[in-house]
Amino acid sequence: MQSILSVQNLSKVYPGGFHALKSINLDIYHGEIFALLGPNGAGKTTLISIICGIVNPGEGKVVAGGFDIVKDFRSARQLIGLVPQELSVPIFETVWDTVKFSRGLSGKPLDAAYLEQLLRDLSLWDKRHSKIMTLSGGMKRRVLIAKALAHQPRILFLDEPTAGVDVELRRDMWQMIRGLRDNGVTIILTTHYIDEAEEMADRIGVINKGQLILVEEKVSLMKKLGKKQLTLQLAQRLSEIPASLAEYPLSLSSNGEQLIYTYDEQNEKVKITDLLRRLADLQIEFRDLNTSQSSLEDIFVSLVEGK
Amino acid sequence: MNFYAIKAIYLFEMARTWRTLMQSIASPVLSTSLYFIVFGSAIGSRMAEIDGISYGAYIIPGLIMLTVLTESTSNASFGIYMPKFSGTIYEILSAPISAAEIVIGYVGAAASKSIVLGLIILITATFFVDFSIQHPFWMLAFLVLTSISFSLLGFIIGVWAQSFEQLQIVPLMIIAPLAFLGGSFYSIHMLPPLWQTITLFNPVVYLVSGFRWSFYGVSDVQVGISLGMIGIFILICLAIIAWMFKTGYKLKV
Structure with a gap:
């Protein structure tokens, strides 16, 4: 895909010594909606502000529509529109x-x-x-x-477009952003609402402490979301997974008390009953069971907390 | 050159003048009229002529300068301080415009206002005092150059200031005293010799003297020196502004 905005090794240290951005590399594709997720103070606004010319760039380079944002600032900035966070x-x-x-x-x-x-x-x-x-x-x-x-910019930055906005206006805003994208405007929005990214974005980037820790297609992230886990609390500890259960994607917790079955909700529904029947045959009993779904939020939190 | 941007900034700033007509035009005209009444007519009629000019007429150039200096500084400083204060400066900084274009827009508007104001006061003066202008071209030239130079100074103050108090303090505490002590109301030859020398360090002396020369053909210092001093002052201001934009001083981090 064609890149309309390219950030190369961009770093920024504020005069106080705060390292706001650490060697960011990012390509934004023509016509996409890119959501930049991150907690407060992660560097989202600094990144946008450098690209738009509000903050002095540190090291590195940014090219917008083929124009260097410093050397060709006129041509670059004509392509860029910015909706700031503050009113x-x-x-x-x-x-x-x-x-x-x-x-x-x-x-x-x-x-x-x-x-x-x-x-x-x-x-x-x-x-x-x-x-x-x-x-x-x-x-x-x-x-x-x-x-x-x-x-009539070709690239639009929206810095927290729905912060402090009521539900209805938020829907309107999303509608409007989609409309812009349909007209060929490339959109980069920052948000800390994960559902907003889920709803809107084609791709999602996660930034934390000045580092871009993940850039991925939303669809492939959603695949990860589709994964579910069934956790069985065993009545008796197992030392290893019985060989006859090898065909199931099972894992055993380190203390041997939990048997975890990871599955895809859409395709393999039948196998749960199958598995439970097999366990009964093997006389493996369990005290309790629960299922869980990893959400984007879980992924986000685990990424941001540095795993 | 991004002429549309210069025009946009210029018109925005001029629109601010119309919105605040009382403050930007009426109030300086009123206060200058009071000076004419008190110093020109009431006290002036009992004072001796200076350099062969009646006192009422003598103070006209100085009074115009006094207003032009303070209004240029405060107008230009307010013009660039407001967007900084309200946060709308993001738009100026992210627009495809150069520092020079920003300065032409803001300083051009502030200087235009001062020039108009100076001319209005000049017209007002005709109602109180009889006077003539010997060198109308140079009169305009001094008015324009002074408006520009002090609007540049105002721009610097506006970028520097971080509170409304700082914004007010330079025009009030520095410009106004310099203007009063710069020979607006007297010839510096009337001062004791020591003070005559000290006064020569006051840049306003050169402005008032040159401006008065354009009216009556008499001056405290040579006209060429007056022009030179204004030129130097403008260059210093431009250099400071260029440095501010280059480093992003109080505009960008």
């Missing part, structure tokens, strides 16, 4: 004026028809003459999105 809006301005201002900053001539469509899509058209200070929090966030899209 930083010029409160005394009207919606229309501020969107026009954003368009002008990018160096593109005013396109009233496009801006009108943009505001209509974001349900802001009726509010275009309102001062931003009179708008609700959700509306202000839409204004930020309108500003970011005013120059």
